[in-house]
Amino acid sequence: MTLGEAYNSARQRIDRLDARLLLEYASGCTHTDLLARPEMPLIAPAAAQFAEWVERRAAGEPLAYLVGEAEFRGRVFQVSPEVLIPRPETEVLIELALERMRGLAAPSVVDLGTGSGIVAISLALECSSAVTAAVDVSKGAISVARNNAGRLGALVDFREGSWFDPLAxxxxxxxxxxxxxxxxxxxxLALNGLPFEPQMALTDGADGLDCIRAIVAGAxxxxxxxxxxxFEHGYDQGEAxxxxxxxxxFKGAFTQTDLAGIDRVSGGHL
Incomplete structure (x- = not known):
């Protein structure tokens, strides 16, 4: 089987961009190889890996879980089914946090429910004077986040536990x-690959505000x-x-929209 044959076959089942990216990850080829040398042979192990990934992608599994990584703010983070896949909307939270850290000599910050660590790590790298901690109740998530911090050279103090419990x-x-x-x-929750993501990181199992209530009350x-x-929240949770x-x-309570004009982050100060 050649690169071109593998790609054309996959395109019958999945999006063309997904097909190209999976083929590049499986074979080590580049986009240029695929365009200029589609007749290049695809070795058997790469062909088998590609076929497995196409099957799983066609079943709805997110591409990031298949290849084990996702990009956020220009950095590549490792991800697994233990953590949510980074989403660009979370950059609103990062930007608002950085604004409030400016002017402080050594701002202390903690990220609650850190997941893959994208928020804590981004803040630690983009404000080098910050003293940064991160908490998650999931041992698997903490492991992923620690690996990401080590790979990216971020100094973050990771704690395992529920919300404020490790921060006495x-x-x-x-x-x-x-x-x-x-x-x-x-x-x-049944759309866009969400059934493959950790449900405890998506829903509180109640009205969607339980975790927010706990964070606001304990802060x-x-x-x-x-x-x-x-904190980030749902499109219809700004007022609440x-x-x-x-x-x-809290004083100065506000809600910031994302680039799509959707309520995304709320906050306030003591």
Whole structure:
């Protein structure tokens, strides 16, 4: 089988871009090879790997899980079914956090529910003076995040546990989080490869606000005076998030939209 034959066969079952990327990962070929030398032979092990990936992709498994990595803010992060696949919308949370870290000599920040570590690692790398910690209840997620930090050269103190449990007695200038916020039974959970992602990182099994309530309620005891809390949430949770922040004593409660104009991150300060 040649590169061209493998690619054309896969295109009958999956998106052309997915077919090209999977073929490149399986064979080590480049896009140029595929265009200029489609007659190049595909060795048997690569052909077998490619065929398996095409089968799994056709069944809906996300491409990032097949190849084991995804890009976020120009960096390649390792991912596995233990963690959510990075999404560009989370960059809103990063940008808002960086704005509030500017001007602080050594801002202390903690990322709750870190998953693959994209938020904590991005903040640690883009604000080198920051003292950064990250928490996740999943041992598998912590392992993935630690590997990513090591590969990318980020100094992050990872803690295993639920929300604030591993942070007794500690206070921070900034708390950030991308918690589970999809309501149980939401039809979106059955779409776009979400059934393959860790459900405990997607939904709280209730109304989608349980984890946000826990974070907002616990944050004041772990923030320095004037400290900020910022968290990502669902498209229809902006108002509820601001109400929770105000009820917990936060000032300046606000909601920031993403590039699509959808409510994405809310926050406030003490």
């Amino acid at each position: 007695g500690q206070r921070f200038d900034l708390i950030v989080s991308n918690p589970p916020y999809v309501a149980a039974g939401d039809p979106h 004041p005891a772990h923030l320095n005076p004037g400290g900020w809390l910022l 998030s601001r109400n929770l922040l105000r009820a917990a004593g």
